[in-house]
Amino acid sequence: MPEPQRRPIMDAQAVEGALGRMADDVVRLAGDARDLVLVGIHRRGVQLAGRLSDIIEDRHGAGVATGSLDITLYRDDLMVVGPRPVVGQTRLPAGGIDDRMICVVDDVLYTGRTVRAALDELADFGRPKRTLLAVLIDRGGRELPIQADVVGERVEVPEGGRVEVMVPEIDGTLGVDLVEAGA
Amino acid sequence: MAQELVNPVLGKDLIGLEELTREQITAILDTAETFKEISERPVRKVPYLRGRTVVNAFFENSTRTRVSFEFAEKRMGADTVSISTTGSSVQKGETLVDTARNLEAMRIDMVVIRHASSGAARFLAERIESSVINAGDGKHEHPTQGLLDLLTIRDHRGPLEGLKVCICGDVLHSRVARSNIHGLKRLGAEVAVCGPMTLMPPDVGDLGVRWFNRIEAAIEWADVLNVLRLQLERMKAGFIPSLREYNRVFGVTRARVEAAPRDLLILHPGPMNRGVEIDSDVADGPHSVILQQVTNGVAVRMAVLYLLSGGPATEGGDA
Numbered sequence: 001m002p003e004p005q006r007r008p009i010m011d012a013q014a015v016e017g018a019l020g021r022m023a024d025d026v027v028r029l030a031g032d033a034r035d036l037v038l039v040g041i042h043r044r045g046v047q048l049a050g051r052l053s054d055i056i057e058d059r060h061g062a063g064v065a066t067g068s069l070d071i072t073l074y075r076d077d078l079m080v081v082g083p084r085p086v087v088g089q090t091r092l093p094a095g096g097i098d099d100r101m102i103c104v105v106d107d108v109l110y111t112g113r114t115v116r117a118a119l120d121e122l123a124d125f126g127r128p129k130r131t132l133l134a135v136l137i138d139r140g141g142r143e144l145p146i147q148a149d150v151v152g153e154r155v156e157v158p159e160g161g162r163v164e165v166m167v168p169e170i171d172g173t174l175g176v177d178l179v180e181a182g183a
Numbered sequence: 184m185a186q187e188l189v190n191p192v193l194g195k196d197l198i199g200l201e202e203l204t205r206e207q208i209t210a211i212l213d214t215a216e217t218f219k220e221i222s223e224r225p226v227r228k229v230p231y232l233r234g235r236t237v238v239n240a241f242f243e244n245s246t247r248t249r250v251s252f253e254f255a256e257k258r259m260g261a262d263t264v265s266i267s268t269t270g271s272s273v274q275k276g277e278t279l280v281d282t283a284r285n286l287e288a289m290r291i292d293m294v295v296i297r298h299a300s301s302g303a304a305r306f307l308a309e310r311i312e313s314s315v316i317n318a319g320d321g322k323h324e325h326p327t328q329g330l331l332d333l334l335t336i337r338d339h340r341g342p343l344e345g346l347k348v349c350i351c352g353d354v355l356h357s358r359v360a361r362s363n364i365h366g367l368k369r370l371g372a373e374v375a376v377c378g379p380m381t382l383m384p385p386d387v388g389d390l391g392v393r394w395f396n397r398i399e400a401a402i403e404w405a406d407v408l409n410v411l412r413l414q415l416e417r418m419k420a421g422f423i424p425s426l427r428e429y430n431r432v433f434g435v436t437r438a439r440v441e442a443a444p445r446d447l448l449i450l451h452p453g454p455m456n457r458g459v460e461i462d463s464d465v466a467d468g469p470h471s472v473i474l475q476q477v478t479n480g481v482a483v484r485m486a487v488l489y490l491l492s493g494g495p496a497t498e499g500g501d502a
Contacts, residue, residue: 070217073229073489084192084490087217096225124226
């Protein structure tokens with residue numbers, strides 16, 4: 001098997017810049033930051049939601065509630081997944097999500113199946129006033145009719161390739177790499 | 184993005200804790216820890232096992248364990264069917280394997296079995312393709328009870344390494360005791376048993392535990408007491424002189440608990456004989472975590488269903 005080729009496509013500065021633009025777009029769409037809950041999809045979406053929350057607080061002076069969703073138990077690929085994935089924590093604000101503005105945050109939007117699972121899971125917790133989707137990277141290739149409201153960067157990915165978002169809390173660095181299948 | 188995977192996972196079945204590694208036991212406990220939250224949700228249900236069928240085959244009486252498994256199965260989204268010996272073909276002489284094979288022919292995915300014979304769960308697991316979960320087989324093991332005990336102790340005392348746990352009472356007839364001993368030792372706890380010699384299994388020495396024949400000495404030594412039910416239905420065989428005398432010599436009483444040199448944690452797998460092996464003011468007192476054991480039981484069983492389910496080993500995950 002040829003070695004996969006890894007190529008950086010966003011450094012820390014580029015990611016910070018994209019998150020800044022995303023934060024402004026989220027607040028503009030939400031209308032009122034005080035009404036907003038940023039819900040990150042486990043694992044890296046959780047860290048990105050935390051960063052967006054900090055940026056919104058800095059720029060708009062309003063604290064933003066955050067939460068996390070682990071969608072493992074809502075996946076639709078039970079029969080093809082082998083070793084069971086570790087299930088992470090789902091935590092939503094104590095006041096619930098009814099009638100609130102929810103922004104689901106994830107690192108990469110690809111097939112859309114993770115987002116579908118996240119929407120299903122959210123529906124079991126309540127009925128938000130509106131739900132937005134913010135992703136750092138949109139790489140196309142959707143298998144479901146799902147689109148993001150806020151996108152940090154759109155990336156063309158060659159066949160067989162993948163996008164890897166790295167965050168300091170998990171990967172020790174902030175950036176985005178494109179990993180292409182070996183030639 | 185690829186997800187972090189549980190490794191090593193459980194195989195097809197869960198028969199006993201004796202055959203599990205420390206890593207496997209820890210994986211179940213860690214998964215159960217995250218599953219506790221599901222029972223706190225507005226909708227206490229996830230769709231993970233939607234379309235899967237679990238048969239609860241209880242060939243021996245049980246309410247607590249059966250209900251706990253049923254809650255766990257329903258909260259994981261599975262369809263469930265319960266059968267018992269009474270009114271089933273077992274009464275007409277059908278063998279265990281024939282019963283299971285007939286159920287399997289109706290396209291089931293898992294069987295939770297309780298049976299009076301030690302080894303029944305393994306016997307079944309070796310003969311059917313569905314996953315088999317042992318919900319108590321004779322005097323052998325009751326692994327999910329052992330796991331929920333471990334989880335409850337871990338919740339209150341942190342890692343079990345070096346912790347001193349004494350299992351008190353009718354160890355001879357107890358599958359809970361065996362699962363506890365294997366699980367606790369695998370996680371590094373020191374284990375003792377306490378009770379009259381007549382209620383100790385002949386191979387107790389081979390299990391690598393120490394034995395106390397005085398409850399005061401056990402309490403002096405232990406951080407945790409797991410008090411077992413005195414199986415009154417078996418007491419006619421003359422294992423103890425009288426219930427009153429048992430309580431006087433081995434009963435976990437308030438005075439004894441208060442005299443303990445350290446803050447004791449008290450477990451009991453239920454159902455309790457109040458005033459025999461445990462007094463009411465201990466069972467309902469500040470040291471008791473008996474009801475939390477019941478709550479943890481559902482989370483542990485959900486974790487086991489989760490870790491046993493699924494298809495062939497390929498790495499999943501998408502974005």
